[in-house]
Amino acid sequence: MNDKSDFQFIEQLSENIEISLPDGRFITGKRGATLEEFLSPLDGWEGSQIVGAVVDGILKELTAPLSKACGVQPVNMSTSDGSKIYRRSLTFLLETAFDDLFPEYFLAIDHSVPSGGYFCSILGRQPLSKEEIRKLELRMKKLVEEDLIITKERVTLEEARAYFEEKGYADKLRLLKYRKKPYLVLYQLENHKDYHHGYMVPSTRYLNVFKLHPRGEGFILQYPRRATPNQLFPMPRYSKLLEIFKQYGSWLKSLDIDSVGALNNAIEHKSIREVILVSEALQEQQISQIASRIARKNGQIRVVQISGPTSSGKTTFSKRLAVQLITYGIVPFALEMDDYFVDREKTPKDENGNYDFESFKALDADLMEFHIQEMMKGKEVTLPHYNFKTGLREVGKTVRLNENQIVVIEGIHGLNPNLFQQIPRKNTFRIYTSCLTQLNLDYYNRISTTDTRMLRRIVRDAQTRGYSPQRTIDLWDSVRRGERDNIFPYQENADEIFNSALVYELSALKPYVEPLLRQIPFGTYEYLEAKRLLAFLDWFLPIDSNMIPDNSILREFIGNSFFTDFHLWNENRSD
Structure with missing residues (x-):
């Protein structure tokens, strides 16, 4: 003692x-x-x-x-929080350099691109030329070389409004209209000030890995990926994905909602019901167009392959697509990819010695392809059924397809080029579905498509799987690695890309997810994520979920979906 x-x-x-x-x-x-x-x-x-x-x-x-x-x-920079800090600071650097060179125009961070970057566009003028983009990149590099300090100050909302009004930032003025806290934190680089949702690096010298790429009607600000934080790789074109974002942007214009502030205006002025109806109608129109394209093949399409990252609404999409196909006299037959898992003892393992169920080798792809070929010939096939409790494949149902039926298969490997190598490409139709939101807080504070999907999953896991929000967040990095390895590399293989994002969904998710996030205990990594997400959701006004149609993709996550017990009857099925 x-x-x-x-x-x-x-x-x-x-x-x-x-x-x-x-x-x-x-x-x-x-x-x-x-x-x-x-x-x-x-x-x-x-x-x-x-x-x-x-x-x-x-x-x-x-x-x-x-x-x-x-x-x-x-x-x-290889962590989730670190990558966000770097990308946010890099955006501020771009914003400052753009304001130095083109003070009379506005820059918008439209959306992310899968290989690590933000697609940017210019408001009020024609797209930047290649030479102008080169000058913008050189200006950013000059600011990095000068190692300029990034400072911040807390100002009253009145001071923030006065500054944004002077700068002509109408998007930020709309956003501040609904802010509950009496202050706002502004960051400053040289003479440029702005609000950014989250933390920054101390100075510009930290921001030495980036590149600008001319692309379409704008350019891409490329940043390093978490897995390779010190280098950049060649930027793929992703022409199909960029076109989907462009389409979604036109939808937002038709709804007159270009930011969260505009969405909050619609909620406050009681016009949100019309926004919901039009949003759902635009999405149904897209599903109908995909079904029409399949039908126009005059029976040539025999297999529809659907893939996409977690919480993209693939289940509801496939069922709504099935309904649309029936209107063309095409009856879909849903084949479960999970039933073709190999027995657990044959499942490959990852670097940690755990079973890697997301590996392509975890599937008996050859057997699945053989069964589909037999069904395409009109033969009777006894399907497998995978028992997840025993980890063994068992004998399943025996089926035979009618002439007007096609196989619809949905799963993580749906677009993998190694799948169905013996089935003629002309007989298949591939669909990539994801939640590709383009609604942002304002022109410089974007809403992450990954965050939207994570919020969807937190709500669904709590309601249908009994998972705590802490467990869902804990598993998220592992889920993302599986998507990076098995889904994103093949998205451009799709014949169609379906965007499951709904402009109003974060306002609808807010009442469900906020109580769940507040359950996460202090002192954990998941608490840091919950705190970040709660601060982000604070910008949204909530809406009553009773206004959401029962066939909406959002119902897959918040509950009471019409499609929960929806099944297509196959007359030639024998149990």
Whole structure:
């Protein structure tokens, strides 16, 4: 036991404090120094640049001062929070450089592209020429070389409104109309100020990995991916995906909703019901057009393959597509890809020794292709049924297709080119579905399509699978890795891309997901994500879910979907 004299009062705090790192090391430094200064002895963290830190369970910017001993988890660019900090700061850098060169025009960050970048467009003039884009990139690099400080200040809403009104930022003025907090944080780079939803790096020298690519009627700001935070790779064209985003943008214009502020206006002025109806009608029109394209093949299409990332609404989409196909006299037969899993003991394992159920080799693709070929010939086929409890494939139903029937198969590998190599390409039709939202907070603060899907999944997992929101968030990175490896590389193989995003959906999800996010305990990584998502949702006014049609894709996540018990009857089926 320590002697009582070992402890005594002091007149003032010691000059230095210590911070502890996750690897067991300690750093000592002057009390009141910033995180950036404390972490300066580190040459990055786990192979990547440090752009923030978690201090005693709370995410902080590198400019945050430390006044007491604490535990510090460096946040680098290969983490979810770190990548967001970098991309947000890079957007601010682009915005500043654009304002320097083209002060009379407005830049808009329209949407993301899968290979790591933002598609940007110019408002009020023709697209930038290749030479102008080159000058913009050079201006950004010059700002990086100068290592300019990025500062921030908290201002009253009145001060923020006055500044945005002077700059002509109508989108931000609409957004601030519904802000509940009496203040706003503005970041500043040189003479340029703006609001950005989230933290920034301390200075421009951190932003040294990027490139601008002319593309279509705009350009792409390319940033490094989390898996490769220190380098860029050649940018694919993604022509089909960009066209879908362009179509969605035209839908937003027809609805007169170009930002969250405009959506909130519709809710406040009681016109949201019309927005919902038109949004649903536009989506149904797209499904009808896909069914029409299949029907125009005059019976040539025998297999429809559907794929897309998690929480894209694939189940409801496939059933609504089935209804549309029936109107053309085509009866779909749903084949379950999961029934073709190999026995569990034959399932490949990942680098951690766990079963990799998302690997293409986890499927008996040869047997599935053989069965489809036999069904296309009108032969009777006994299908397998996978027992997830035993991990074994069992004998399933025996079926024979009619002449007017086609096989519809939906799953993670639906667009994989290794699937159905013996079936003629002219007999297949491939559909990629995803939630490709283009509604943003304002011109510079975009809404992540990934965040929208995660919110959908949190609500659905809680309602139908009994998963806690903490578990859903915990599994999210693993889910994303599976999408990156097995889905995104093949999306351009699709004959059609279906966008399941609904302009009003975050306002509809808000009353469901906010109570779930508040259940996540402090001190966990999932708490940091929940805090970020709650701050993001705070910009949205809620809407009553009773206004949402029972055949809406959104019903797949919030419940009471008409399609929950919807099945197509196959007269030639024998059990």
